[in-house]
Amino acid sequence: MQADTTLLTTADGQPLKAALKSAASKAKRRAFYLVAPLLAFVLITFIFPIGQMLHQSVYNPDFTIHEDKGTKIQTPIMVNLQVWFRETEIGTVPDEAAFAALVSDLIQLRELRGQGEVGTRINYDVPGTRSLFTKSARRAAKLEAPFKEAVLDLDEDWADPELWQAMRTAASPYTMNFYLAALDMRRSETGEIVAVAENRQIRVKLFSRTLTLSIIITLTCFLLAFPIAHLLATLPLRYSNLLMILVLLPFWTSLLVRTTSWIVLLQSQGVLNDILVSLGIVGANGRVQLIYNEIGTVIAMTHILLPFMVLPLFSVMRTINPSYVRAARSLGATSWTAFRRIYLPQCVPGIGAGALLVFILAVGYYITPALVGGAKGTLISNEIAFHMTDSLNWSLAAALAALLLAGVLALYWLYDRLVGIDNLKLG
Amino acid sequence: MGNVSSADAFVEFERVQKSYDGETLVVKDLNLSMPKGEFLTMLGPSGSGKTTCLMMLAGFETATHGEIRLDGREINNIPPHKRGIGMVFQNYALFPHMTVAENLAFPLEVRKISKTDREAKVKRALNMVQMDDFGARRPAQLSGGQQQRVALARALVFDPTLVLMDEPLGALDKQLREHMQYEIKHLHENLGITVVYVTHDQSEALTMSDRVAVFNDGVIQQLAPPDDLYERPHNSFVAQFIGENNKLPGTVKGRSGDIIHVEFNDGEHCQALAVQAVSEGEPTLISIRPERVSVGRDDLTNSTDARVLELIYLGDHIRCRMDVHGNDQFIVKLPNGAAKVPLSVGELTKVGWAAEDARALDPL
Numbered sequence A: 001m002q003a004d005t006t007l008l009t010t011a012d013g014q015p016l017k018a019a020l021k022s023a024a025s026k027a028k029r030r031a032f033y034l035v036a037p038l039l040a041f042v043l044i045t046f047i048f049p050i051g052q053m054l055h056q057s058v059y060n061p062d063f064t065i066h067e068d069k070g071t072k073i074q075t076p077i078m079v080n081l082q083v084w085f086r087e088t089e090i091g092t093v094p095d096e097a098a099f100a101a102l103v104s105d106l107i108q109l110r111e112l113r114g115q116g117e118v119g120t121r122i123n124y125d126v127p128g129t130r131s132l133f134t135k136s137a138r139r140a141a142k143l144e145a146p147f148k149e150a151v152l153d154l155d156e157d158w159a160d161p162e163l164w165q166a167m168r169t170a171a172s173p174y175t176m177n178f179y180l181a182a183l184d185m186r187r188s189e190t191g192e193i194v195a196v197a198e199n200r201q202i203r204v205k206l207f208s209r210t211l212t213l214s215i216i217i218t219l220t221c222f223l224l225a226f227p228i229a230h231l232l233a234t235l236p237l238r239y240s241n242l243l244m245i246l247v248l249l250p251f252w253t254s255l256l257v258r259t260t261s262w263i264v265l266l267q268s269q270g271v272l273n274d275i276l277v278s279l280g281i282v283g284a285n286g287r288v289q290l291i292y293n294e295i296g297t298v299i300a301m302t303h304i305l306l307p308f309m310v311l312p313l314f315s316v317m318r319t320i321n322p323s324y325v326r327a328a329r330s331l332g333a334t335s336w337t338a339f340r341r342i343y344l345p346q347c348v349p350g351i352g353a354g355a356l357l358v359f360i361l362a363v364g365y366y367i368t369p370a371l372v373g374g375a376k377g378t379l380i381s382n383e384i385a386f387h388m389t390d391s392l393n394w395s396l397a398a399a400l401a402a403l404l405l406a407g408v409l410a411l412y413w414l415y416d417r418l419v420g421i422d423n424l425k426l427g
Numbered sequence B: 001m002g003n004v005s006s007a008d009a010f011v012e013f014e015r016v017q018k019s020y021d022g023e024t025l026v027v028k029d030l031n032l033s034m035p036k037g038e039f040l041t042m043l044g045p046s047g048s049g050k051t052t053c054l055m056m057l058a059g060f061e062t063a064t065h066g067e068i069r070l071d072g073r074e075i076n077n078i079p080p081h082k083r084g085i086g087m088v089f090q091n092y093a094l095f096p097h098m099t100v101a102e103n104l105a106f107p108l109e110v111r112k113i114s115k116t117d118r119e120a121k122v123k124r125a126l127n128m129v130q131m132d133d134f135g136a137r138r139p140a141q142l143s144g145g146q147q148q149r150v151a152l153a154r155a156l157v158f159d160p161t162l163v164l165m166d167e168p169l170g171a172l173d174k175q176l177r178e179h180m181q182y183e184i185k186h187l188h189e190n191l192g193i194t195v196v197y198v199t200h201d202q203s204e205a206l207t208m209s210d211r212v213a214v215f216n217d218g219v220i221q222q223l224a225p226p227d228d229l230y231e232r233p234h235n236s237f238v239a240q241f242i243g244e245n246n247k248l249p250g251t252v253k254g255r256s257g258d259i260i261h262v263e264f265n266d267g268e269h270c271q272a273l274a275v276q277a278v279s280e281g282e283p284t285l286i287s288i289r290p291e292r293v294s295v296g297r298d299d300l301t302n303s304t305d306a307r308v309l310e311l312i313y314l315g316d317h318i319r320c321r322m323d324v325h326g327n328d329q330f331i332v333k334l335p336n337g338a339a340k341v342p343l344s345v346g347e348l349t350k351v352g353w354a355a356e357d358a359r360a361l362d363p364l
């Protein structure tokens, strides 16, 4: 602005800006000490594990390092193959040297008892190959040159170029393959990125289902929560307290109890269907499938997440003075116009906060969809859980989780651009 | 006095009662009629039902009983947005998410007035309250007085014939309040609008209004022009609520025409104007304004001894506390002019007043 104004100074000649900074820094330091324990807690329990997870999603050493379960000693494995991969181009047809390397590596694996893990690692990329490794490792010591023929004799699956491509990528522990897998893609034998077979494309579908169901859940939560929050904010204290207890009641019971009670209500022999049948709305053999599909997931999760929408809305509505709406009415607005132009805009911070909260919770929800979702109503979190507990493909689970995290962050950024994060009112 | 016949009444309350809980009446039997263009103030202590009356007129509360008429039309069942009444709220109620100009344009938008007309009207209204340069600001960026002006402009921008104001100046400091009082008064005169104004500041009521309705306990105690209210209060509540007032309790001893004969508790006598208590033997309260008391003269009808207890110098006048007829809170105002009477504390002197200035009211 005005570049030629003289620098302001304090009484003893210090530049004003510097004086202000040093005065403020003391207060800042003290504030920092206060939050330091929390900061340490967050770093250790949150930032660090997320960093671990992100690392795991691109790093998998199962094909290159063997760790003994008992002694924890780490041994490099598959070294001969790694040399061959380094010396040849992608897509090279494996020759005698390659098979010789394979056999010597398999012999080493057999000694370390590591063929299972290596087989599992390749099995992620080429399904059905785990037994190939265990079987071949068992017999590797007996094989004689020429190794190519001997190995192919043992099992001709070893000629599969896809298998060799999978081993080539697995030979370097850092890989983007898990992200490809998370997005239903893989590398072809020539190293190009291609989509996996149609009947195996499930994860993108799960992601999009998670997104649609979360949006639907957020919307239904909003539609149900808005009138409740409005009542809470306007009713006399006596009634609003009672209503508040009803809203918070779900928090007092176990999540499992709440979810199973929905099963009791919604299953095809359940309360709701019985009522529908007895009223003659549906026939006895036309019972509506309300659970173990998307409907069940939406209903149960809306119920569970409703308070997270009600509370931010309520806290914002409580601060809106009723005289605004009165003023609008006295200025000639119908009650609908007054609501739309005056009341609703002032609720936006609460709507934003509630929607963001419910959406983020819904995107990562696990127990409820696992219990009531069936095959059609499970979400991406159930897939992540599956790879963590059943298939033990932690890298893929981490890649899926990282994509979910990226999606949520993108949403947060979008919200900041559209509404402004400083407009957020959580309570 | 200020009675308006039903024919030319613009705003009319007839036998209006209001109860919120079904147990107590907040407004009891309200009868009021206002001609077009009047500036009427509702004055009264907190909780006396002023806001309730205003809200019934604006349509935010329904009358439990009785009729409210606007321009001859009964409006009990007309929703607020169809009444066309401008309103200034106590907390201004400017929409926080809109700029000043958008606030002003709002009543025009809902009336589907074209954009060009809207802009012209908003500009004119802002100019009227001298806020031309503030159209783009948000209400939160304005001072209290500026917000007040915007609220006023918003209530006037759609040319309502009736404007209600509920303690619009309550939040302002004294100087700004007085300034705004003049501005509101001028707007009222220039625009020819009818105004119902609520306040509990009596000087505000006296300086601004054509007529003042003094409320207490849900009842209009007196409805009169300011000078009448001050000089001829109807009952002790009004006498005490408006301005300063000396109270002397006594008993009616006799009557001749409008003048009654009163005996005070100390046995002394006095002539007073009968306003409320009329029959002999009834207790009464004599009310005398401090500036109607003369000091040092014994040629008046009611003349008595008084001892000076305290003198307070106030520049233009001297406030003197005296003991008169056993009341040691008797206040007299002595003008600080050429004819000033020298008094000193402890001195015994004479005070007196005309019989018409001593008003016999109901005992408290």
Ligand SMILES: Nc1ncnc2c1ncn2[C@@H]1O[C@H](COP(=O)(O)OP(=O)(O)OP(=O)(O)O)[C@@H](O)[C@H]1O
Pocket (backbone or CB within 6 Å): B020, B021, B026, B044, B045, B046, B047, B048, B049, B050, B051, B052, B053, B200
């Ligand atoms: N919504 C309500 N429900 C129940 N009682 C009410 C309500 N509003 C006002 N009252 C009662 O009605 C009486 C009159 O209230 P009102 O607001 O009209 O007083 P007021 O004269 O405007 O007072 P103030 O000068 O303090 O604004 C009070 O006793 C108050 O407690």
Ligand SMILES: [Mg+2]
Pocket (backbone or CB within 6 Å): B050, B051, B052, B166
């Ligand atoms: Mg009030």
